[in-house]
Amino acid sequence: MISIRDVNHNIGSARILKDINLDIPRAGATAIIGPNGAGKSTLLNLVARLQPLQTGSISIDGQDVGKTPTAQIAKALAIVSQQNFVASRLRVRDLVGFGRWPHHRGRMGPEDHEAVDQALAAFDLLSFQSRFLDELSGGQQQRAFVAMGFAQGTDWLLLDEPLNNLDMFHARALMKRVHGVSRSGAAGGRQVLMVVHEINYVAAWADHVVALREGEVALQGAPEEILTSAALSGLYEMDIQVSEHQGRPLVLHHV
């Protein structure tokens, strides 16, 4: 469980997060939704200690993010950020191999190579594995970075808008894969926490939903509870119809 207590965050005079108290259960795949500027990415970055905490505390399965050595957190939690840019000429396989860094710290062993192979296969990257990153499309790069986070082999996997740049085929394949690894009993049974804008993917694949609005937790609960016409219309301040498809909510926000 990730517990977030009394977390405030300001950038300059803008209050990005206001008194967040939130428990993220080990529910499988948890999605954070909300309009632009609600503080979703900031919250994710704070959990992943990419930004220093200003007030409050965050703990991951009992480990305090502010006090635990960063190398130790890297074995419990992996994050794939929104913007990834690599300056050095790097092959896809090497990038995914960096996901194993917390375990090998520079010297890859056989089990590391095996984990890299698994991650490459899982994200349909085997045919690109010896290509340079800067020769790939945005979507392919995105998949490589997610594969790197996956290869890290941590209990928690944090994804900041993993569907960016992906076409329909790969977006669905990625969500299916993420959903698959978050099943307990399946390989590892990882806990996934992701920021997702595409609400229907949340409806189809998430087990738990947290909705942020203007730096505060607006709603949280099961997808069926959150993804209702009334709740979403209020959250996004627009008229949103919700229908149903195969027992899951189907959000009609585009018409």
Next chain:
Amino acid sequence: MLACGFFMLWGLPSFSPFILTLRAERLLALVVVGAAVGASTVVFQTVAANRILTPTIMGFDSLFLMVQTGLVFLFGGLSYAALPVTPKFLLETLLMMLAAMVLFSLLFGRGRRDMHRMILVGVIVGILFRSLTVFLQRLLDPSEFSVVQGAMFASFGAVDLTTLYLATGLCCLVFAVLVPMLRPLDVIALGRSPAVGLGVSYDRALVGLLGITAALVAVSTALVGPISFLGLLVASLAHALMRTHRHALLVPAAALIGAVILVVGQGVFERVLGLQSSLAVIVEFFGGLLFLILVLRGAVR
């Protein structure tokens, strides 16, 4: 590739079989400076996540020149030339390390890790130093100005022996600190977020790496004077020839290439041109040509 570098290094002293000790000293100076410039530039470029920047951007050359000009201005040309060399070297190194550390800590102390701001400040500080230098040079009389001019170009002709050993020792020390940081450097090249995510204490490593860069640049500049283009050339060549992201290979390669270029350059300078020019001119002319050829052939990216 590495073997080729070694081969060239081994082969080179053979063109100077006479006055061997003198040559060996000069060779040592060339190798130390070349290695320091090469290694520091690769490290700096990785930290700055930019292949065009060199430590020169941070205003090191200008600071060196300002110190020189300031000394001439204060003491006059004759007594400047008579200043004891080793304390002067130590003073210059110390000054430049201090300047670098002040710059770094000023910018890191505020909690914002903004590389671009630091580089911008470096550029502006460099311009400030340069303007001050030019201003001081205006006030000098022509004979004293010529003393400054001598210090403005890199020179391997007259390197003091004690200073040289001191510089070599310092560089070895810095390299010893650098070696265990080479593997984390690969991760740092990914950028801040991925590096932190992978459990590298990024901010602490950054300060250490910038300190190493500052030390190497300070030592080499204080030893022989500014060599502006060499770093860029060496780093680009190292990246182009090694074609790897692994700094455990890149940094030694850059150090070797730097040393080789300087040794060959000095060789050409002494033997072929008969001291009719300056080493910087040769390095930058041929290095620039080589660089252009590589860029046009698409080998450098």
